[in-house]
Amino acid sequence: MVKIPELAVGWREYVDLPDLGLSRLPAKIDTGARTSSLHAEVLEEFERDGERFVRFAVDFERPHVRQICEAVHVDLRGITSSNGETQKRYVVKTPLRIGDVQFRAEFSLADRSAMKFPMLIGRSALRRRFVVDSGHSWLQSKGVRPVEGHKP
Template sequence: MASRLLTVPAALLLSLTALSSLAADGTPLGWVERGLILPEQVTVKFKLDTGALTSSMHAEDVDYFEKDGDKWVRFDLDLKDVEHDKLVKSRIERKLQRELTVRGAGGKEDRPVVLMKVCVGDRLLEEEFSLRDRDEMNYPVLLGRRTLEKLGPVDSARTFTIEPNCSELANR
């Protein structure tokens, strides 16, 4: 009986933690939200994809190189900022976390995975993103389940339920 009593408060605590990322009106996040890529401060549409495990971000001209004995990647982040209606171009370098093999209808593809900081609502996250040219996709950033588990529930009937607001956190 005592073990049962301990699990209820733990479950309640976990559910309250997930609720911190609900939209301002108390509803879950939508399947598309505006998010912020840092430190570039570019606002783009993020697709919250429960069918993907790993998050993915648009990247062009990916080059591998070595730095201090570690593998790194350098890539172009060329995105249209939907908040300011301007093109943001950056050349970014990140340490390679791992290689990801993606299998799909078109065959298999190896992608580099790097850590990137993003803001969704009031949550500043540093997450793994596979890099891929997403020019032909509607959404330059896709958030997979590993990231979504930190954000809480997703309502597939809603979009744009929350605005990115991490400016104070991003400067730390």
């Protein structure tokens, strides 16, 4: 028998990446995507204490801030985007917090500047933790009243 998680997320949520110093990032929940993705510009690869890292920049349109982040570089993978194009992307692993639940998740670093949400949470991160209620928003986002319906 499969255990179904009791926590539900809406189709969009605010999430935190605490080890990167990023909080309240608007994220689209997308069960059609396997891998999660973060809007970032890769600056460089480097090694620290025998471990591979990647340094990248996350730009916020408002208030025009650039946050420089470092994370363990897990892989360089071919990721197929929503338009069917496969791109080589850096994949990093870092803690992710959705509501009160924190866990380590993998993210590909991608140019999401043309997308409405700087972060996409894929099914691998959600698996065995959350169920998705696509008819609601902000179910796990503190300080935001949950919204029913889809109004992009």
